[in-house]
Amino acid sequence: KNQVEQSPQSLIILEGKNCTLQCNYTVSPFSNLRWYKQDTGRGPVSLTIMTFSENTKSNGRYTATLDADTKQSSLHITASQLSDSASYICVVSAYFGNEKLTFGTGTRLTIIP
Amino acid sequence: DVKVTQSSRYLVKRTGEKVFLECVQDMDHENMFWYRQDPGLGLRLIYFSYDVKMKEKGDIPEGYSVSREKKERFSLILESASTNQTSMYLCATTGTGAKNIQYFGAGTRLSVL
Numbered sequence: 001k002n003q004v005e006q007s008p009q010s011l012i013i014l015e016g017k018n019c020t021l022q023c024n025y026t027v028s029p030f031s032n033l034r035w036y037k038q039d040t041g042r043g044p045v046s047l048t049i050m051t052f053s054e055n056t057k058s059n060g061r062y063t064a065t066l067d068a069d070t071k072q073s074s075l076h077i078t079a080s081q082l083s084d085s086a087s088y089i090c091v092v093s094a095y096f097g098n099e100k101l102t103f104g105t106g107t108r109l110t111i112i113p
Numbered sequence: 114d115v116k117v118t119q120s121s122r123y124l125v126k127r128t129g130e131k132v133f134l135e136c137v138q139d140m141d142h143e144n145m146f147w148y149r150q151d152p153g154l155g156l157r158l159i160y161f162s163y164d165v166k167m168k169e170k171g172d173i174p175e176g177y178s179v180s181r182e183k184k185e186r187f188s189l190i191l192e193s194a195s196t197n198q199t200s201m202y203l204c205a206t207t208g209t210g211a212k213n214i215q216y217f218g219a220g221t222r223l224s225v226l
Contacts, residue, residue, distance in 0.1 A: 004155065034215075041219075041220070041222075042219055042220065043117070043203050043205070043217030043218050043219050043220050044156075044203075044215075044217050045217070046214045046215060046216075049214065089155070089156075098163070099207075101158070101215075102155070103155030103156040103157075104155055105153060105154060105155045106155070
């Protein structure tokens with residue numbers, strides 16, 4: 001069964017600090033891995049998409065890494081801001097002719113001033 | 114600017130009522146999706162559509178149906194709402210091909226009393 005597990009479930013850090021969120025997956029056949037940011041009461045917004053051959057992808061202060069051998073990904077947030085408070089969802093895509101996405105349950109990040 | 118518009122942000126319905134959730138996109142995307150999101154669970158796919166008048170069951174289609182009469186509009190129907198369908202409902206779209214960004218609507222929070 002395809003699964004995506006994220007850790008930690010929640011995280012509180014001080015504004016200006018860095019943090020790293022983790023994602024482990026068992027999805028096959030692997031197509032790509034995505035990170036989304038979801039603000040409270042809103043729909044998710046795509047941050048990065050990485051294929052098998054991509055190890056690192058950046059989007060501003062967000063940097064995602066992918067280790068396809070160990071089936072792990074991380075999302076690193078640099079110099080956190082209050083606006084980074086959100087849920088971060090890891091999503092892994094399998095491709096069988098059509099794309100099927102498996103969603104993690106997310107990490108709830110809170111930035112405090 | 115990309116737009117996926119869900120007709121209602123909040124809805125309160127009674128058990129047994131027929132409920133329509135509407136989603137409209139302005140990106141000329143072929144693929145449209147309906148998910149529900151519940152605390153502690155990842156987004157779960159209810160139905161999706163790859164073309165007009167096409168529909169495919171997702172992982173949890175029971176109690177739901179969909180309609181796609183026009184490319185830009187994808188409707189989710191709860192034939193007889195039940196309390197266990199209280200949830201956040203999210204519509205999403207993508208273009209064709211792999212590694213396509215998925216765009217989400219703002220969500221509809223449905224309460225069934």
